[in-house]
Amino acid sequence: MHVLVVNAGSSSLKVRLLGDADEVIGTVDLPADTSGFDIAELSRALKEWPAPQAVGHRFVHGGTLFSGPALIDDGVMEQLRTLTPLAPLHQPKSLAGLEAVRQLLPDVPHVASFDTAFHSTLDAGAYTYAIPVEWREKYSIRRYGFHGLSHAYASARAAALAGRPVSEMRTIVCHLGAGASLCAVRHGESADTTMGFTPLEGLVMATRSGTVDPNIVLWLQQQAGLSAEDVAQGLEREGGLTALAGSNDMRDVEAGYEKGEERAVLALDTYVHRLISSIGSMIASAGGIDALVFTGGVGEHSALIRGKVATAFGWAGVLVDGALNHQAHSDLEISAEKAPVRTFVVTAREDLQISGEVRGLLA
Ligand SMILES: Nc1ncnc2c1ncn2[C@@H]1O[C@H](COP(=O)(O)OP(=O)(O)O)[C@@H](O)[C@H]1O
């Protein structure tokens, strides 16, 4: 079965056609903008490629409605629309992609795969916010966690590279892309993660602030007179590296850092501080660490960031080989010989995770 995978991220829309053995037959990458994306290039490609027998769509938020892949019909479309306020940077793009591709391919099954599903194994202690019970129950406010398709794939891939069953490993996955999150994978299951109710919590990201004291939000509105919309803009679209360095691209930040530019140095130091303190917390949640995995655009390409993390976790047994770290083309183990913790660079392949879910659901 040929499966078309549509992966809408905050910064891009990646479309892959995968063959019977998940080999890549075709690829279209489009930059995402707020209005969705230009389907002309995609419809041209679909005319040239062999026809897919099914389509899988990445959805960032499944809320409490979806804990596994779902066959899409009009009822499911309606449910997906209700989740838009919980992932404002993502859900509209996924919905726009789904509507466009459904029009182009109306006669094949379409399946939604969710970033949140992998985190359905979190314990109540890990997913509960200490807020009034009414808020938790009436509004389903809890930690959902995201990037689950990537965390699931990368942890399994690292276990395969390590030659060990994932069920015996404690793995910390660093998904560092435009959005970024960590996952403590204990015995193959998500035990903790840094993103929360929405993909805004946790690490410093390209345009997102990550965790801030919630009283900053209240203070800005109650004391400084900003509107809710202004605050959302500052936290979601003008926060993160954009706020600190004036660019959302880690390549620019690194270039400035190497030159000693003040803003870039602050941005990188802040990004790395949050990353390191959060990895420490994930190691505690996993009950230790056997493997450390870097994935996503920054994780795959930034030797600087990987090196800083490795140095910080020497005490935990992380030790990377400097030459391997700098030449890293994934998928590659970059640990030094005899390092107690094994470190890997793995290309983010949400498409493979999604095609697996599509094949499983339709089988
Ligand atoms: N060589 C590189 N060095 C550092 N960062 C990089 C490099 N190449 C890409 N990136 C960063 O990767 C990020 C995009 O990651 P990616 O995982 O592709 O995005 P998305 O989250 O949209 O899927 C961008 O912030 C970009 O700056």
Ligand SMILES: CC(=O)OP(=O)(O)O
């Ligand atoms: C959940 C999330 O932040 O996704 P992305 O990194 O694709 O923006």
Ligand SMILES: [Mg+2]
């Ligand atoms: Mg991504």
